[in-house]
Amino acid sequence: MQITEIYKSIQGESTYAGLPCVFVRLTGCNLRCSWCDSEYTFTGGHRMMVEEVESEVESLSPNGGLVEITGGEPMLQERELVPLMERLLASRYNVLLETSGERPLARVPRAVVKIVDVKCPGSEEGDSFDLENLETLLPHDEVKFVLSDRADYEFAREFTARHHLSRRVNAVLFSPAFSKQASGARDTTHCLLDPQELAEWMLMDCVPARLGLQMHKFIWSPELKGV
Ligand code: SF4
Numbered sequence: 001m002q003i004t005e006i007y008k009s010i011q012g013e014s015t016y017a018g019l020p021c022v023f024v025r026l027t028g029c030n031l032r033c034s035w036c037d038s039e040y041t042f043t044g045g046h047r048m049m050v051e052e053v054e055s056e057v058e059s060l061s062p063n064g065g066l067v068e069i070t071g072g073e074p075m076l077q078e079r080e081l082v083p084l085m086e087r088l089l090a091s092r093y094n095v096l097l098e099t100s101g102e103r104p105l106a107r108v109p110r111a112v113v114k115i116v117d118v119k120c121p122g123s124e125e126g127d128s129f130d131l132e133n134l135e136t137l138l139p140h141d142e143v144k145f146v147l148s149d150r151a152d153y154e155f156a157r158e159f160t161a162r163h164h165l166s167r168r169v170n171a172v173l174f175s176p177a178f179s180k181q182a183s184g185a186r187d188t189t190h191c192l193l194d195p196q197e198l199a200e201w202m203l204m205d206c207v208p209a210r211l212g213l214q215m216h217k218f219i220w221s222p223e224l225k226g227v
Pocket residue numbers: 029030031032033035036037038039041071072073100
């Protein structure tokens with residue numbers, strides 16, 4: 001597998017936010033989101049065998065716990081990723097998979113919690129989600145929308161309603177996009193959409209979604225990688 005980094009940190013997003021988590025960040029992405037803060041994953045990385053990745057996870061978190069597979073787009077390496085996820089599940093890790101849903105998700109093991117990041121228009125990758133993947137969603141999965149403006153919010157609100165997402169999955173997450181040039185202050189000034197404004201829209205519209213902030217951006221300096 002081509003791996004950018006494996007590290008332990010605090011899970012910053014989803015309903016698992018706040019929990020210790022080992023992140024396995026795979027190299028390569030087929031999208032180019034305008035606000036992407038992971039461009040360093042597009043190239044480079046190093047080759048590792050599935051067994052080596054598993055062993056690195058075990059050394060960072062020997063007693064099980066949470067592992068997130070992320071990227072880049074992890075499903076570009078499906079052939080090796082599926083066996084890795086199966087091995088981690090067999091070793092009693094709780095496995096999260098962060099994916100855009102652009103690649104087919106049918107082969108993801110059922111016990112893996114999929115966190116599907118449906119791209120909104122402001123990302124400039126707005127049509128990338130494969131609607132056939134809606135059928136792969138399970139009650140423990142989560143769907144996330146990263147929002148940079150009002151148009152993104154309206155897209156996410158309509159998509160959530162049209163596809164009855166709140167009845168299909170464990171959580172629908174609305175999260176303000178963060179500026180990829182963010183540095184210094186650990187506060188909401190780096191959010192492309194003011195969380196207060198988003199909260200007011202969500203309350204006004206009774207949206208069945210959870211407002212999420214990227215917790216790690218408020219714990220560590222926002223430009224830091226590997227946290
Ligand atoms: S899918 Fe993720 S890694 Fe790829 S460009 Fe978009 S934000 Fe960046």
